[in-house]
Amino acid sequence: MRLVLLGPPGSGKGTQATRLAQRLAIPQLSTGDMLRAAVAAGTSTGRKAKAAMERGELVPDELVVAIVADRIMQPDARNGFILDGFPRTVAQAQALNDILLTRGLNLDGVIELKVDEKVLLDRILNRAREAKSSGQSVRADDTEGALKVRLEEYRRLTEPLTGYYRASGILKSIDGLQPMNKVEISIFEALNASTRPVTAATAREVRQQPA
């Protein structure tokens, strides 16, 4: 199963991608994580991405498309993957289509986590405060200034993708303000209603877990 998870910063996208990946036994491909690793390792990609990331802006399409094109061809992604944080622009979505099409593949679904923007700022700033007070490292872009830019970038460049994917009939919008387990159940139900029955058993399993 090849899935895309869309959602603004703080929407729980990373958490849900991790859960889905575990249940479906396919890798979670987070472009944010890949770029942070490149920055930490000081690679040429990392050096090109660092400043934009710290400001909360998107890094150039060609940089991210190259990383993803390479990553989804790795053996562990042969049977599927969950893209977390990609695509983030219509140009990236078109590039992804082309990459998949040339290999005779397609996306099975795009899941959009819908969250009221007002709660996002609080959620992320709290997450950063908690991380700091427990001695964990805080992301360089979890500051109020960078977060505002991340939200603006989402609204301006990424939200239009929902129209793009709705038109192809593969968009599933989920209420991201529900408790985490409920969000997970809703995702499986949405996938199950429209895709191959591969998720049926897993959807039952998710529903049976304690809330």
Ligand code: ADP
């Ligand atoms: P968020 O919590 O904002 O969803 P991510 O971890 O997904 O954060 O991404 C962090 C940063 O990495 C983004 O603000 C952006 O600078 C960069 N980034 C990640 N994915 C992409 C992408 N697909 N296109 C451009 N920039 C990206």
